[in-house]
Amino acid sequence: MAEIAEFAAGLLSAARISDTGTAQSIKTRHNKYFMGTECDNLRATLCRANSHYLPLRTLAVFTALRLLIATIMPSRELVIAFDADDTLWHNETIFEQVHERYREMLSRYHDTETVNRTLFATEMRNLDLYGYGVKGFTLSAIETAIQLTEGKISTAEIHRLLELGRDMLAHPVELLDGVAETLAALAAEHRLLVITKGDLRDQERKIAKSGLADFFSHVEIVSEKNEASYASILRRHSIRAERFLMVGNSLKSDILPVLALGGTGVHIPYALTWAHEHAVAPPDAAGRFIEVASIREMPAVLAGLR
């Protein structure tokens, strides 16, 4: 950016002194800055200007204004954002394995249904204070175990819950089928984002471990996925809602708020859905809600949108 600004300053002084002798060097530098970028319109304008031998001053007007518009205007390009957990990599299956061990641990005291229901109630009660993620889950699991056993659970078992929590945090990242190839193909043509909620450090670690980081221009980790947080991301990145596609497994977090803002939602259901993420009703947004079985179908989805 600083380099482009310096170049623009050079253009400014060239225009000021009307030194047409510098025209050629400026044209050469144009090419350097815009070859290989996606400013096709700009390049076309410049080529037209060059081929008609327009005076330097006119060339400068075109260049500067096109550059300006390209810099500050919400882009027309399609931006595709992906949820992370259960969209790019397995997550709910890991939680489910821990739940299974948890129910075994408490099976002397209560049946499966009671354990599930009570743990979920504790998580919901603590959600506002703890937010999403493994650490909050671990704290809620310890609290529920003490409650359901009326304090009779052993400290060795509580220690085991702490270990299970740490195992989840240290768990290898297992990509869903087709993710790496599909992202590689999409990233060649589009700007890709990750938008995920949960513990800051845990999500950063998973992105790093996934090997996918280079496909994304930005990773947004938010404490809640709702209309306000999506609107803030669109504003910050100068993305128009109608050119924004959100891909995810949760109707509630990934699809409904994006549809409400005028964007498009691509729903890829995961085998398991955490009770908290169940949406009440299927969305009603003609043409802007698409459901597919696998991320491998994304190129076909994009072809259908054109």
Added chain:
Amino acid sequence: MAEIAEFAAGLLSAARISDTGTAQSIKTRHNKYFMGTECDNLRATLCRANSHYLPLRTLAVFTALRLLIATIMPSRELVIAFDADDTLWHNETIFEQVHERYREMLSRYHDTETVNRTLFATEMRNLDLYGYGVKGFTLSAIETAIQLTEGKISTAEIHRLLELGRDMLAHPVELLDGVAETLAALAAEHRLLVITKGDLRDQERKIAKSGLADFFSHVEIVSEKNEASYASILRRHSIRAERFLMVGNSLKSDILPVLALGGTGVHIPYALTWAHEHAVAPPDAAGRFIEVASIREMPAVLAGLR
């Protein structure tokens, strides 16, 4: 931004058709967009251009390039960033109260020094997985209590630790002396940021509860405060390091990485410092390291930098 882009597009088409009749309306719109902004250079250039009756095309070159430079170039304005915990509001005192109750709980088993040392060791061992914040602290406190009592701690006491953790998260935000008045004065003249580490939701909640949110143009919550994370923030907000001032209580997190990047650090020591934040040596950066006793001295610090 979209409005400015639309205006720039108007300029472009006016320049293209060489319609000098639209010059006056364009000049009027210039005034609308730049009055009240800080683009003094731009306004001065435009006034000069107007007073010499330069042709529209030259005016367009000046305007567009100045706009471009103002838009994409790292600004020359001074940006002041504040740490949050123990810089804007009390935090370590709340942790210290919980530590005190924790030591009492374990005093039947171990002396103060052993409890402190073991808890700190657990926190450091878990730091990479848990990150900073209350939830990780609570998990480490439970783990240490089980370890130090060889499992003899009661589940009622573990339940009490969970409650203490939740009390910390729900604790009212108590501003340090002078914070509200000083930020109000600084925000009238400078762009202010918050840069803090910890749990995403907890820090968002504290910003909201503090009543200070409107003073800041951005709040950055990061998982670690080091050279890489500061460099990423400066890049993202187009801030030049030499025009960046970081204010905080931790030499290690708030001052040393900023000095290393060429910025200025203002150290305001807090009465208590968590062991993890102790810096080894005082920084050696002539003129770029300033230590004051209170945030109330910030206006004097800024006057001294000019």
